[in-house]
Amino acid sequence: MLGKTAGGLFWMFRYLERSENTARLIEAGFRIALTRADGDDDEWTSVLQTAAVAHLYFQKHEQIEASKAIDFLLRDATNPSSVLSAISAARMNARLVRTAITREVWEAVNDTYMVLKQALARPVSARDLPEVLALIRQQSALVRGAMHGTMLRNDIFDFCRLGTFLERADNTARILDVKYYVLLPSISQIGSNLDNVQWETILRSVAGMRAYRWINQGESNPMGIADFLIFDTRMPRSLAFSVKKIAANLGYLERNYGLRHPCHDQIDVILARLTHNTIERVFEDGLHEFITDFLTDVARLGHQIETDYRFLG
């Protein structure tokens, strides 16, 4: 396979994952705004921060406003993480790697692009937002289904998965990074209304609300939520789950090609750090430091994969 093709697959699936994550962040923000009495738009600041686009937002708008934030996250062309930008970029990469993906996957991505371009042609009103967000979820499922149902489990598949889980690990870690203070015992006041809302945001942002309740018999506590999102390998958006997947796919590539690269050493270190750690220790050493280190490691790993598999010249 061409290095460029591997890079195209990797980025195609990063962007697909990103569009879905952005949509989920909007959903969380919107839900919180609906259930809160004071009508404050603060929640959108942290949503924009989590998507790492707050600075871009303020280049364009002076103040946080729900409708502007939603539009910025859904459709804005100057925001590379907006749903529309991410889907366009995913499709562009899909065109680039057309020879590596099945017709079904290509058609699913192309269809997603056409459907969402149409749905997002104009600003989406609050009334239509739930329907549009549902549409985005459905389309993501369509692409994922086509991928799982039709693609060979070979190196092509591995690069797709690497993109998906690197993006996901990064995303979940950033949610934790923006909200880490809510989870700190010193600040949190157990059971207070404010905290419940904040925890809910976190769990909704990773579609983990219901799962968490099932696992923890409805009890929410900060350390439990952090443990769930960092260490729980049953949770498909947790750091541990994503990292295990990355390690597995890099392992397949190593065996398939008979080549071990620096990225393999890096993922081993990242995986070991997670598996030999506990949530108690993380809180002791500092949750914020832990997450910052993790984000740095994941970014470095992304670059190393790019180099080792010759994505670029």
Added chain:
Amino acid sequence: MTDTPRFFDEMHQHGGAPRAPYDTYCGWFGKEDLRDLRKKSSDAEQFFRRTGITFNVYGQAEADERLIPFDIVPRIISGREWARLTRGIEQRVRAINAFLYDIYHRQEILRAGRIPVDLIARNEAFLPQMIGMAPPGNVYTHIVGVDLVRTGEDEFYVLEDNARTPSGVSYMLENRETMLQMFPELFTRIKVQSVSDYPRDLRRSLAASAPANCSEDRTVAVLTPGIHNSAYFEHAFLADQMGVELVEGHDIRITDGKVQMRTTQGYKPIDVLYRRVDDDFLDPLNFRPDSQLGVPGIMDVYRAGGITIANAPGTGIADDKAIYSYMPDIVEFYTGEKAILQNVPTWRCGDADSLAYVLDHLAELVVKEVHGSGGYGMLVGPAASKKELAAFRAKLTARPANYIAQPTLALSTVPILTKAGLAPRHVDLRPFVLVSPDRISITPGGLTRVAIKKGSLVVNSSQGGGTKDTWVLEE
């Protein structure tokens, strides 16, 4: 008073009865409901859009990707007609390859005085870098598209030869795929020769042309200028269908005398490069130094026998529109036979007498740029306004050698499906020819291009033309 039609309609005889090849089709069509067919037509469009069978139009940033209109009424050619055409096409393609070998070696045809020396020596399409170089198997044009037009029952003309990088074959294949999905019952009633072997034949044909110094598995790759090229879809489609890599210039470097592509497991040699990049851009070290699309030094590897480039650089000299007018002589010179396919009479405007004639009859003629393609920069006299004629007259007078003129041909028509039912539109035909050292193969049919606008004679997709599936009947 009888009204003799100006144009030959391929489906209906004068009076309305279907011609023999369309007999079964017309019987079927007569029983179909127009609304159902219209629905099929919009289904087909949706199918094309979903599949992403689009092309980019240069200079239209907004409408980034456009669909080529597809018409669901097939163009049908009898087996007998096709057999005659293939003999003519094969003869012509053989002559083109012999001509190219000669023109880059001993230049017998110039010595014999059959073609003016100036026409070659002063021609931008002639590549001095190719002189004395024999491509592997002496094949210059691995892929050729011969544009044909029909004017009567047995009258076919070659409108032009495409010996550089003919495009459109992906539409031929996808059009058939679409028709098979839309009208399976038609294919059970009418026996149509299959086109689906083309990708396999293309790969075999390219592999058979590999250089002597090649790897065991004869690695083939397609070189594309990139995702923004108007034919990118086709490049990706062909690479995919052949099961070979689609590369761009920056995926390639030259080491150990081989052209190598950057893979996830290191650099791998390419033996045959089906390039969809023009000569000018192929090698910045040997041609245009500002090219970002090519591979620096590939010409040196090529000359040393390390790679096959398909089509060979310098083949443009054979499809140059000024050379075109000499094609009957060229066929005769190299094959010793009269050309089976007719040429359209052509005035070379560089010639003073011809220029005078062309200027006098501008409103009746079609004038084309010698090096142009895609219907850009062309004048269709009868359809042009006074203002357009005057503007073209000025261009023509300023650089006469840059133009050729031909009579406006009475292009045959095949009906398309419109809101009101069938309506005749002008068509041409581009059959695709594969040349390898041991054989020439022609896919039955080809791409039928159709002018969607009533009365229009310009069928190019860049000018709003559409396509039809082309059926060659089993005899």
